[in-house]
Amino acid sequence: MGALDAEETKCSGDERTGVLILRRALEAPARQIAENSAVDGGVVVDRMRAAKGNYGFDASRCEYVDLVEAGIIEQIAFTRNRYQGQVRPDCDSRHFKPWPESLRANVGMWEVAGTMDDHSVGSLPFQNILHLTDFSPCSDVAFTWATSLARANQAKLSLLHVVVPDALTYMTPDSRGAARELQEKWAREEMQRIEERLKDLQHEMIVAQGKDVWSAVEAKLKELESNLIVLGTHGRRGLRKMLMGSVAERVLRSSAVPVMTVGYAVRPGLRRDGRFHRVLLATDFAAGSAEAACYAMLVAQRDESELVLVHVCKKRKQGSSEKDTELSVAEVIHRFDEMIPHAEELPRRPEALVEYGEPGERIVEAAARREADLIVMGIRRTTNLFATTHLEIGTAHSVVAQAPCPVMTVRPNARQAA
Numbered sequence: 001m002g003a004l005d006a007e008e009t010k011c012s013g014d015e016r017t018g019v020l021i022l023r024r025a026l027e028a029p030a031r032q033i034a035e036n037s038a039v040d041g042g043v044v045v046d047r048m049r050a051a052k053g054n055y056g057f058d059a060s061r062c063e064y065v066d067l068v069e070a071g072i073i074e075q076i077a078f079t080r081n082r083y084q085g086q087v088r089p090d091c092d093s094r095h096f097k098p099w100p101e102s103l104r105a106n107v108g109m110w111e112v113a114g115t116m117d118d119h120s121v122g123s124l125p126f127q128n129i130l131h132l133t134d135f136s137p138c139s140d141v142a143f144t145w146a147t148s149l150a151r152a153n154q155a156k157l158s159l160l161h162v163v164v165p166d167a168l169t170y171m172t173p174d175s176r177g178a179a180r181e182l183q184e185k186w187a188r189e190e191m192q193r194i195e196e197r198l199k200d201l202q203h204e205m206i207v208a209q210g211k212d213v214w215s216a217v218e219a220k221l222k223e224l225e226s227n228l229i230v231l232g233t234h235g236r237r238g239l240r241k242m243l244m245g246s247v248a249e250r251v252l253r254s255s256a257v258p259v260m261t262v263g264y265a266v267r268p269g270l271r272r273d274g275r276f277h278r279v280l281l282a283t284d285f286a287a288g289s290a291e292a293a294c295y296a297m298l299v300a301q302r303d304e305s306e307l308v309l310v311h312v313c314k315k316r317k318q319g320s321s322e323k324d325t326e327l328s329v330a331e332v333i334h335r336f337d338e339m340i341p342h343a344e345e346l347p348r349r350p351e352a353l354v355e356y357g358e359p360g361e362r363i364v365e366a367a368a369r370r371e372a373d374l375i376v377m378g379i380r381r382t383t384n385l386f387a388t389t390h391l392e393i394g395t396a397h398s399v400v401a402q403a404p405c406p407v408m409t410v411r412p413n414a415r416q417a418a
Contacts, residue, residue, distance in 0.1 A: 280375045
């Protein structure tokens with residue numbers, strides 16, 4: 001900043017204006033980080049400008065420290081190369097931590113959106129929505145969201161209930177047929193009751209049989225060419241608050257198309273008009289992040305909504321080697337910029353949040369604090385089904401089970417499936 005002060009005294013007119021713009025650009029990350037921590041950004045910037053050396057603001061502790069000694073700045077050359085790279089494509093990339101190969105190939109929302117079939121940028125590829133229901137209260141809440149989305153996107157809505165044999169079906173061989181007929185009859189009666197609410201929508205009511213729910217869902221996804229699944233989750237409070245129900249978990253981890261889950265913690269007062277007014281994109285910049293960013297951007301553009309970008313840094317333990325793998329705040333802001341390169345085309349400039357702590361908890365807290373009505377996040381497929389059945393405590397499960405609004409999870413390469 002001292003160099004800019006010196007240049008400002010030498011300049012006038014447009015040149016001085018350019019120096020002032022550059023000063024504001026350099027101050028912007030510090031201001032934003034301070035304000036995310038509920039601290040006056042102007043006060044923090046003034047104090048940092050008056051100090052010398054590597055003195056700066058540690059947002060995780062709300063105190064001023066030597067940023068290099070604290071491990072917040074890992075390479076002094078990073079900032080110089082960060083801005084040099086804007087005009088020098090040959091900028092030395094050694095100062096940046098590597099991106100996953102799949103994300104590096106897809107980074108940039110517009111490049112990703114441009115590969116979405118024949119849909120133009122600004123349109124969501126949700127023409128066939130599949131709502132999975134078991135007729136429970138949580139499914140009824142999800143049904144309201146599914147119908148609203150179908151109306152907003154002028155989409156076809158398919159309701160699917162899967163009849164799965166329960167333990168009583170196998171008590172005696174003679175009871176199998178009768179039990180299945182009874183289950184199917186009840187399901188069709190429930191479907192008729194629900195269909196009364198769908199007179200203004202193109203829809204299809206399906207009762208299918210299967211050895212398990214997911215095998216039937218997977219078959220119908222291909223048959224119907226669905227590009228979004230909507231379902232409710234069976235979350236519980238207390239010690240079981242992390243559990244979302246085995247069916248929802250299996251669908252979440254296995255579906256090749258985006259899944260919108262509606263949990264028990266969703267605020268009752270949220271507008272259910274199929275439009276979202278504040279979208280929170282939670283990202284760890286891993287594989288699949290570009291796809292999740294694409295969907296979040298499309299929603300924000302279509303609905304003229306606010307877009308909030310969130311990355312959570314885990315708190316480092318003393319003496320831990322995590323220091324070498326965690327991103328610095330400057331790197332997070334840089335990756336946000338690259339992930340959303342055409343932010344000026346949105347109705348509002350995205351808000352960037354860098355949080356500290358356990359990712360699941362902090363994402364849910366950020367969504368509640370910013371009053372988001374949709375969370376979008378990437379999710380990675382696992383082949384360990386045992387780990388995803390009531391034992392998984394990963395970030396996606398934590399968010400889905402406790403989120404105050406619907407959550408859209410997107411798998412890597414979901415755009416090809418859509």
